[in-house]
Each structure stands twice: as C-alpha cells, then as structure tokens.
Amino acid sequence: MITIENVRRDYATDVAIGPVDLVIPEGGITALIGPNGAGKSTLLTMAGRLMGMDAGSIAIAGYDVASTKSADLAKIVSILRQENHFVTRLTVRQLVGFGRFPHSKGRLTRADEDIISRSIDFLDLGLLEHRYLDELSGGQRQRAYVAMVLAQDTAVVLLDEPLNNLDMKHAVTMMAQLRRAADELGRTIVIVLHDINFAAHYADHICAMKDGQVVEFGTPAEIMTDDVLTRVFETPVQVIDGPHGPLAVYY
Amino acid sequence: MRERADAVQPAPMRAAAGWFADARARRRYVIALTILIVLSTGFGIGLLAWDNPMPFGTSGFWRIAELRFTNVLVMIIVAVCQAVATVSFQTVATNRIVTPSILGFESLYRAVQTSSVYLFGIAGLVAMQGLLQFGIQIAVMVALAMLLYGWLLTGRYANLQIMLLIGIVIGGGLGAVATFMQRLLTPSEFDVLAARLFGNISNADASYLPLAVPLCVVASALLWMRARRLNVMALGADTANALGVNHRRELMITLFLVAVLMATSTALVGPMTFLGFLVATLAYQFAGSDDHRLVFPVAVLTAFTILSGAYFVMRNIFYAQGVVSIIIELVGGVVFLIVILRKGRL
DSSP, X not given: OXXXXXXEEEEETTEEEEEEEEEXXXXXXXXXXXXXXXXXXXXXXXXXXXXXXXXXXXXXXXXXXXXXXXXHHTTTEEEEOSOOOOSSOOBHHHHHHHTTHHHHTXXXXXXXXXXXXXXXXXXXXXXXXXXXXXXXXXXXXXXXXXXXXXXXXXXXXXXXXXXXXXXXXXXXXXXXXXXXXXXXXXXXXXXXXXXXXXXXXXXXXXXXXETTEEXXXXXXXXXXXXXXHHHHHTSOOEEEEEXXXXXXXXX | OHHHHHHHSOSOOOOOSOSXXXXXXXXHHHHHHHHHHHHHHHHHHHHHHTTOSSXXXXXXXXXXXXXXXXXXXXXXXXXXXXXXXXXXXXXXXXXXXXXGGGGSHHHHHHHHHHXXXXXXHXXXXXXXXSHHHHHHHXXXXXXXXXXXXXXXXXXXXXXXXXXXXXXHHXXXXXXXXXXXXXXXXXXXXXXXXXXXXXXXXXXXXXXXXXXXXXXXXXXXXXXXXXXXXXXXXXXXXXXXXXXXXXXXXXXXXXXXXXXXXXXXXXXXXXXXXXXXXXXXXXXXXXXXXXXXXXXXXXXXXXXXXHHHHHHHHHHHTSSOGGGHHHHXXXXXXXXXHHHHHHHXXX
C-alpha cells in the first residue's frame, strides 16, 4: 500500500534519516516505534508529502507522493501532525467539515454533511459538535482532529503521536476507535506511538526505527522480545506475559 | 439555505457544518451587516449632499455632488483595498495582529516622496504626479514585495516569520533614510512634503482613478473567488497541504494580490497604517464568524463606514478634514485596545 524506496533526508553532514526501504501492507494498523530522534515523525511526514525528501521515492496506492498533484493525493492519504493550533475559531463540526475540502472544495453537499455526522459519531463527539475547539479538553480536541482526518475519507490515514497528552482512559478509547476505523471502515492506518505496549496490543504490524533506519518490521509477536526491544531502545527491556498479550517492562 | 434544504428532507435533522455556529450567530451577522450598510450609505449620501449650497435637484447641485463623488470613490477604493488586503494577509500569515504595512510599502512610499523633494525640491514632488508615475510607483512597490516573498518563501528554510522580520527591518531602514533627508529640507519644502506623508483622501488625483479602480476591482475579486481556499489557508501550512491546497503557490498568489491592493491604496492616498488593522479586528468581532465569504463584506463596509464617517464629521462639524487619518488612528487605537481588553485575547 505504501512503498518507501531508498528515501533519505539530510539534516547535517552526520545526521540523516535513511536510506529507508519499507513496504507498509494494505489494511490494519501499522505502528512506528523507536527512541526519540529515530526519524519516525520525519518518515511519516514525508509519506504525507508535508516534507520533501532529498533522495528516493514514496508511493501510496501506486501514486508517487512527490509528483502526484496535492489535491488528488488528498483523496488518497490524510495526515494529522502533532501540533495543531488554528487562529480560526472553529466548532467541532466546522473543523470536521474541513476534512471534506478535498472532495467538495468548500461547498458542502448533503452527502458531505452525512459523512461529517458519521465521523463525529464515530469519535463519540455528537454532544460536543457545536462547541468551539477552545472550549474542549485536550483529549476531546485530539478526537476532533482525528474525526476531521476520518471525514477526509482516504484509504490511508497517517497519525503522528495522536496519544500525546491523552490520559489512560482517553488513550485506550482513541486506540479502540482507530482499531474500529481499520476494521469497520477498512482504512490503512499508520501511527507513530511512544508506548510499545499500546503498539503491541492494537497494531497489526510494528516497524521499529533507530538512528534514521528501519531496524525491525514484523508482527507484534515478532517484535515483542527482550532481545529486539533492548536493541531498539538501547535500554534493558523485559517482555512478560500479561493478561492481554505480551507486556514490555522497562523500569 | 442549507438548513432549508434539510427541512424539506425527512432525514435526521442535524445542523449543518455551516459557518454560523447557531441561529443566533446568523441573526447577529445579518443585523451587523444591515447596520453597516445603513451607516455607510448614510455617510456616503451625506458626503455628497450635506451642505450643498445649491438647492436639491438643480444642475448646480448635481455638478457639486459629482465633484464630491471623486472623493467618495477614492474612499470606496481605499476601503476595499485596505480591508480585503489586511484580512487576506492576516489569514496567510496565520496571525491576527499583523498588518501588510509591515512589508514596507509605507516606508517605501515615504522614502520615494521624501527623496524626490530632497533631490529636486518641490518641483520633484510635482514631477511625481501623473498616471504614469502612479503606475510606476505601484509597480515598484509590488516588485519589491514580490522579490522579498519570492526570495524568502521558496528557499529550504522558507519562513513567514523571517519574512515579516526582514520587512520590518527594511521598513525601519527606509524610514530612517527618509527622516534623515527630511532634516535637511527647508521648512517650506518640509511643509509640502508633510501634507503628503499623512494619509489623506484629498491626496488622490482623479486622473489616477482609471488605473486604481481596475486594479482594486480585479485584485479583490480574485481574492473573493479564493475565499474558500483562504479558509483552509488559515489552518496553517501543514493542514492546508494535507487537505490538498498547494500552500506555497496559494501563499504567493495571495501575497501578490495583497501587494497590488496595498500598493494601490498607498500610492493613491498615502500611508494608512492603522486602518486595515482596525478594520480587520472589528470585522471579525462584527461578523462573529471566520468564513472569509462572510468577513470580506463586513470588513469592506466597516472600512468605508469608518472612512466616510470620520470624513463627514471632520468636514461638516469640526471643519478640519485634513486630520481625518489622524483621527482614525486615534479612535482606532482606542477601540482596538477596548476590544482587546474586553475580550482578553487576540
């Protein structure tokens, strides 16, 4: 679904991301994990064509992200970055409505309104839809952004650390909703995660990055071993059997 | 309109994702728009007809009204230019407290005017008048602005903040040069120059209008047609790109149109530093919505109401029409502070 070939981005003579070669399969959730500065967000941002690359190519569903028109790409791939701050004062519904822009160019039709309603309901925001974003808690706002990305109705959804600033309950709810989006709506979701246990439980594939390289790619069962995690995170990690699958313990 | 369509359908009723948060916001907008239309029409007619020495309906009356109409037309142009340019500029800069004046148009205008007096005396200022010179002034201002944008926005470290900072530095530099030259002028030359350095509707020459009107109409119409894309641009570069809007291209187009509008207004009547800023801030307050298709009309009407209102009062009550722009800046500053203090945020 996403084919990354020989992608490189240089920051300084001795700091670079890549070269990365990776194929992210269609469907399900793929989690990008790794220590800080491993290049997870950079890779995701390049795949979402928000950042240029210095070499290599990325294709999503056969469309090259560098040469395909941005407006066409917006119907295939949606991306949510970590920092979202808008000067515009928007209600939840207006924000989610922007997700339809690639399709409607700002003229919302009845079909668009239906999709907006469904996305809002999917993220459980029905009661909040006419509240302004600045009146919401961080968790609710984060859900509104995800609803906007879902309303874009793209096959591929890229999310950069959507669990940031979320407490335990909201993080679990968010992951469960993303799992449903992958299963029920058939989306291919690529997500940058910091918590390895979340990745192990909710993702279908885990891609481990370190120093700008992909060092491991596999199913959670393949990645969740003492040996692999200790190597990737450069800190002693022990994997134990939990009630819902393997758990990494690192403290 | 969309809600009416919904009412026809038996399907589940849900308020649409329109630009009004609720029916109250819609009512508020309509009321604000109506008040502004009434005020601006009132002041417009007042300027044409008030204190007209000839009896109404005579040919003399119409001749005087016609002469005054030039002034009103200039006000309309300035109102459209300043309002549309400032709202668009704030959107693409994703900052509601900047103004396109920051890009150095006004300092450039001051420097050009001052150096022509400095180098050629009062005759130099006279030589600066004329349709061709007016066109050249606009072209130079737009070219300078585009050079700055093109250079700063296409590099790898393209950054709007750096561009604004450089604009301020260039503006400050030109201002310092102009001030230095002003020190060396004779008092009589300085007096003539000073009159041109304050924004004043009477600065405008009717012979400029054949160029100023089309520039203003075309540039603001193009921005109006881009209003929906501007709504997306307001969400910032990443979100705009993610939604399929080519941010850099859209930024360059918008800044070009803003430059044309600001250059037209500045070359026509001189610097109006605070007007656009005041108008944009008030327009967002009045409109109660951030959709550009709703904000643009409110902003233009607000600008015209302020300009024509200040002009009408100064001319017919205080007999001091020369100080209109000073009054606008004074009143504007106070209103702006009140708005900020009441709202507690920008």
